[in-house]
Each structure stands twice: as structure tokens, then as C-alpha cells.
Amino acid sequence: MLFDTDGFYLAEKKYKDDYDFKVSILNEPCSRLKIYDLSEAFKKGNLFPSLYDEYKCYKPELPKCRTEREKALLELQMLAFSIGDLNLYLDLHPNDAYAYQIFKEYVKEFKKKKECFTKVYGPLTLGSLTDDYEWSYSPWPWEEERL
Amino acid sequence: MYKYFKSLPYPLNIKCKDLKMAKYIITQFGGANGELGAALRYFSQKFSMPDDKGRSLLNDIATEELGHAEMISTMVKMLIKDASLDELKEAGLDSYYTEHGKGIYPIDSSGVPFTASYFASTGDVFADLSEDMAAEQKARATYEHLINLATDPDIIAPLLFLRQREVVHFNRFKELYDYYKKSLNCSK
Numbered sequence: 218m219l220f221d222t223d224g225f226y227l228a229e230k231k232y233k234d235d236y237d238f239k240v241s242i243l244n245e246p247c248s249r250l251k252i253y254d255l256s257e258a259f260k261k262g263n264l265f266p267s268l269y270d271e272y273k274c275y276k277p278e279l280p281k282c283r284t285e286r287e288k289a290l291l292e293l294q295m296l297a298f299s300i301g302d303l304n305l306y307l308d309l310h311p312n313d314a315y316a317y318q319i320f321k322e323y324v325k326e327f328k329k330k331k332e333c334f335t336k337v338y339g340p341l342t343l344g345s346l347t348d349d350y351e352w353s354y355s356p357w358p359w360e361e362e363r364l
Numbered sequence: 365m366y367k368y369f370k371s372l373p374y375p376l377n378i379k380c381k382d383l384k385m386a387k388y389i390i391t392q393f394g395g396a397n398g399e400l401g402a403a404l405r406y407f408s409q410k411f412s413m414p415d416d417k418g419r420s421l422l423n424d425i426a427t428e429e430l431g432h433a434e435m436i437s438t439m440v441k442m443l444i445k446d447a448s449l450d451e452l453k454e455a456g457l458d459s460y461y462t463e464h465g466k467g468i469y470p471i472d473s474s475g476v477p478f479t480a481s482y483f484a485s486t487g488d489v490f491a492d493l494s495e496d497m498a499a500e501q502k503a504r505a506t507y508e509h510l511i512n513l514a515t516d517p518d519i520i521a522p523l524l525f526l527r528q529r530e531v532v533h534f535n536r537f538k539e540l541y542d543y544y545k546k547s548l549n550c551s552k
Contacts, residue, residue: 262528270531277524280375308420341370358372359438
């Protein structure tokens with residue numbers, strides 16, 4: 218039980234069963250979960266058609282890439298976006314096996330693409346090792362002239 | 365612990381300077397409904413969430429918002445980069461320039477600096493989540509006003525993206541709020 222009889226929530230869980238509510242809105246399996254593909258989700262800023270809220274008549278387009286680096290980075294940004302939106306969904310629906318399956322596929326793909334990116338353009342995270350210490354001098358996100 | 369990922373969540377390609385838009389957009393960095401306030405709000409509130417759903421959702425949205433704060437700051441930097449002193453004066457950014465030059469500082473569109481009083485952390489899950497839902501709606505409205513003021517598609521595209529994130533976050537917070545409300549009723 219999360220809340221006591223006075224309505225104060227109990228900060229520490231005491232029993233494993235504390236989380237097994239008789240509430241169905243979050244725990245029911247969502248096998249019919251509908252999601253956009255990577256590029257559609259990214260340009261819309263929303264992975265879930267059921268939540269998409271268009272503003273006026275704006276039809277968002279995929280950002281244009283000026284360089285090969287931008288193109289490679291966009292693929293990572295698209296994957297990171299869908300991973301992030303699935304992450305928020307899974308926080309509330311941890312038992313949705315279908316969503317987690319897609320999440321795992323995207324994470325694997327992201328790791329692969331990130332490794333390829335690192336070899337050519339330098340590290341995106343401090344833990345990505347390259348021959349030299351490139352962390353400080355590969356472009357920072359706010360250095361638009363170097364992207 | 366936080367680890368930095370050396371990329372923006374959404375690419376920016378702003379070619380034309382626009383000082384007026386810079387002055388408006390900076391409000392989503394340091395304003396009452398901005399990304400910095402959002403990040404700090406959920407970061408502070410995550411410590412009083414009662415279960416794994418609340419802890420993870422607030423932690424993860426706080427993290428996403430910090431990335432958005434960096435994106436907004438980068439937009440402002442791009443929009444003022446090549447500005448002359450006369451152009452800064454004309455756009456009403458001369459007082460900003462006095463204190464900050466062309467640096468980035470969290471203020472709102474009227475020049476009011478960021479303050480922690482833009483958000484609350486009450487230790488009460490319903491009060492906090494109600495605030496979070498309202499905060500996402502206010503941020504969405506602010507993004508719509510910015511989109512209405514903008515004419516450059518290179519500015520509108522990232523604003524549409526960020527606006528849509530507020531829509532998603534609102535729905536997730538509402539879902540969590542309804543869930544806690546139902547479990548409270550079940551425990552009575």
C-alpha cells in the first residue's frame with residue numbers, strides 16, 4: 218500500500234506486495250502499442266500517435282544535413298530520441314514486453330552506430346576510447362561553425 | 365551521477381541572426397516556464413516520489429529537460445553571434461550586453477533573472493505532480509507564442525520539436541497523477 222489511511226504516502230516500501238495495486242490503467246499489457254518509425258517520431262518530436270498534437274497547420278520535416286558528420290549524427294539523434302521516449306513510457310509501463318523489445322533493438326543499434334561515429338569523428342561520451350584524447354577538441358554541440 | 369553526451373537532442377541550423385527572436389527565446393532558458401526551471405523542478409521533486417514509477421519518470425524527464433536547456437542556449441548563441449552593437453541596441457539587448465556581453469545568462473524575455481521561486485517542491489506527490497502538469501502546459505503555450513513570433517523555418521522547426529515534448533511530458537505526468545489518485549482511493 219502506497220498511502221496510509223490519512224492519505225500520506227508511505228515513503229519506504231515495506232513489502233514486495235506494496236506495488237501490486239488493483240489498478241489496471243498502468244499495468245495492463247499494451248500489446249497494441251502504436252508507435253511511429255524512427256524518422257517520423259523524430260520529426261514530430263513524439264513517438265506515440267495517440268499523444269501527437271499538431272500545432273496549427275505546421276507539418277514538421279526532417280532536419281537537413283549539411284555534412285557527412287551531421288548525417289551520421291542525425292541517425293544517432295533519431296535513435297536516441299525514440300529510446301528516450303520509450304524510456305518515459307516504460308517508466309510507467311515496465312511490464313510492456315513489446316515496448317521493451319523495441320527499446321532493446323534501438324539501444325543495440327545505437328551502440329553500433331555510436332561506435333562507427335566515434336571511429337570517424339571522435340567520442341560522444343568520455344568513455345568512448347580513441348587513439349588520442351579527442352574529447353576536448355572534437356566539436357562541442359554549441360560550436361555550430363564546426364558541426 | 366550524470367554523464368555528458370556530446371550532441372544536442374535535435375540539430376540546429378540557424379543561418380540568419382535574429383536578435384529580437386534571441387531576446388524572446390532566451391525566456392525558455394531562464395523564464396518561469398523555461399527548461400532550466402523544468403529540469404530543477406523535476407530533479408528536486410524526484411526525491412519525494414513514493415514508488416519506482418514516480419522516481420524514474422521525474423528523474424528521466426529532468427534529465428531530458430537539461431538537454432533542452434542546452435538546446436535553447438545554443439539557439440540564442442547562434443541568433444546573436446554576428447550582431448553589431450547597433451543591432452543589439454536596436455533589439456533592446458543593450459542592457460543585456462552591459463552585464464553579459466554575448467554570453468548566455470538565464471533570464472526571461474523581459475530581462476528578469478532566473479529564480480528558484482519559479483518552481484515548488486512540496487514533498488506532496490499530488491501537489492508536485494499538479495504543478496508539473498501545469499508547468500508543461502505553460503511551457504507549451506510559451507513555445508506556441510514563440511512559434512507565432514518566428515518567421516524563419518530554421519527557428520520554427522526546433523521550437524515545434526520542443527513544444528511537442530511538453531505535450532508528451534504533460535501526458536506522462538497526468539498518467540502518473542491518475543495512477544496515484546486511483547491507488548489512494550483503493551487504499552481507503
